[in-house]
């Protein structure tokens with residue numbers, strides 16, 4: 001690496017790099033945050049400042065930065081082979097990871113299809129679901145149901161099933177048509193019910209779509225328990241239990257996008273485990289490698305797999321694959337991640353931290369702009385409003401997210417709110433004391449911006 005000063009790197013960054021989900025005009029006005037190294041829940045920038053990584057580097061890092069076991073797993077694999085194609089070929093890390101996944105998941109899941117990020121895991125799920133119905137003799141089942149406020153990635157198929165206008169609306173002319181159902185957004189209930197007395201009326205919109213169109217619908221895609229990028233909208237498991245019954249009644253597939261929630265984030269290894277139901281297709285990415293390298297899987301059971309299993313001439317092959325599908329370095333670190341999760345009893349060990357996070361969230365209630373506080377597992381979210389009574393939010397022009405982010409940095413934490421929703425999603429290695437510290441920083445940052 002060139003031995004340049006922070007200032008020189010910053011100038012080059014602004015000059016050459018186009019950052020994702022970032023208005024570059026804003027970005028260029030401040031000193032860029034250039035991260036140099038990390039350890040555990042902390043990262044250090046090039047200037048030497050230390051920050052708590054309060055959002056796990058975009059929800060990927062579960063076991064902390066620079067974990068020695070994970071580092072060593074990659075180094076060991078690197079000396080064998082860095083990459084090999086997975087089409088008509090295989091390698092040991094991919095095989096071992098697939099076996100571990102199938103063994104740990106509900107027995108209904110039997111097959112693992114690799115790709116390389118969350119969006120591609122979703123693209124695979126959508127194509128697979130549609131093609132499944134074609135092979136079953138129902139080609140007219142070519143539409144999907146997705147929820148308002150949903151986010152499933154940034155490729156065009158994933159955007160088609162997305163429901164966040166701010167990110168998705170502009171691409172509408174490029175997208176395929178879907179049916180959009182209500183979001184289980186209790187704080188802003190689409191059916192104007194109260195959480196305590198509701199009977200999941202938001203599911204009526206799914207049922208209504210299916211009453212009229214079930215023969216055209218391949219499946220419904222959801223983010224289980226938490227609609228993440230749509231605003232950390234946390235909802236009850238009962239919604240999923242009832243949705244599964246609706247899927248069975250109308251013969252459509254339930255696609256469970258656990259890209260963000262899988263691998264312990266909700267307090268169980270997979271979010272669907274809270275519900276006792278089994279989805280038909282599961283998408284996993286992010287935490288699969290503990291946030292180390294891009295890797296994703298779409299996992300299905302035998303019913304779907306067998307619909308593709310036939311003589312080549314029938315052209316039932318699943319024609320999908322990315323150059324870096326199932327990369328061996330990524331698969332080997334994912335295998336080590338599994339070993340750590342098991343050997344170090346990680347899911348059990350985070351239970352007290354989950355309680356701690358929940359209790360720390362209570363202090364936000366007293367702030368005058370806190371409209372709603374949401375929590376599940378290692379996620380806490382705070383929805384900020386102009387007025388608690390009317391629930392009116394701040395307009396996006398206020399750039400609340402950016403302002404709080406900057407205040408957070410000044411105080412030593414990376415917190416990057418989603419619009420009006422400030423959230424915590426720290427690596428699981430955070431201690432209870434550090435949870436207090438992180439939430440205190442967020443508390444002070446909100447006060448600095450809004451009071």
Ligand SMILES: Cc1ncc(COP(=O)(O)O)c(C=O)c1O
Pocket residue numbers: 117118119120122151152153154223228229257258259260285286
């Ligand atoms: C639920 C969900 N699905 C899919 C994706 C897309 O994953 P990736 O950013 O790896 O493409 C995300 C990313 O945040 C997500 O939260």
